[in-house]
Amino acid sequence: MGDAFRVRASSWASLFDCAHRWEGTHILGMHMPSSPRAQLGTAIHAATAAFDQAALAGQTLRPVDVSPVLVDELRNPERDVDWHADELTRRDAERIGLQLVTRYCLEIAPRYQYVAVELEVRPWQIDCGGGTVIEIRGTLDRSRARQDAAGVGICDLKSGVNAVIDGRAKTKGHAPQIGTYELLYEATTGTPVTEPADIIGLKTSGVPAVAVGQIHNAREQLIGTDDEPGLMDYAADMFRSGLFPPNPTSHLCNPRYCARWRVCKFKDDQP
């Protein structure tokens, strides 16, 4: 058996959106600068994680205590950011980010008893057959595990312009990531995830909004049966064959979001 393909847990679900884009970024090493809105998401997630990690350690923080985390991520990002890639200015990003972090800390976090925040997972190997192995590792970025009397469930924070629609967090398209995180959490901790996942939406456009939506049975998409393959079976086929199919209908099929766009002959660049 050859060396395993090492895959970051947080990237795994995007394989099922456009596998060609995923191959470009994670196997061929194509990169592009982050957009202001993506960096705003990174900053919000860093500040909310700092708040929740402190609570997990028994500390009580106020939103203002984690504001510097958000501001620092926007002013001193670790990765390249093209501040002209969209219409969001750094000043507006700070204003929106601070509002959303405050609302998350005061309205959303108190609802939950978290037992893990951005958990580092035990590396998980998937045998694809033909000597090909995938190893998923890293952390459950932007996610928490919560526990109440009913059991354990995953909470996943999603920020973006459409993260909240009609007062509910958008859940469409998130099941592969949630299902992956549920499987990784169970494999790492030995604790079964029995409750539906909560998607916590943080809307970064217009009037900033926060809301929650639920995903049930996310794992069913990933795990196949004797009669029907799951997404894991399709993934194994891709790695074994080396064929990562394009998806020009992906909402991320756009030069702002895809590092392979310029050289991809499958992109749909019609107006």
Ligand code: SF4
């Ligand atoms: S340009 Fe579109 S089809 Fe091609 S890799 Fe990127 S997202 Fe996929």
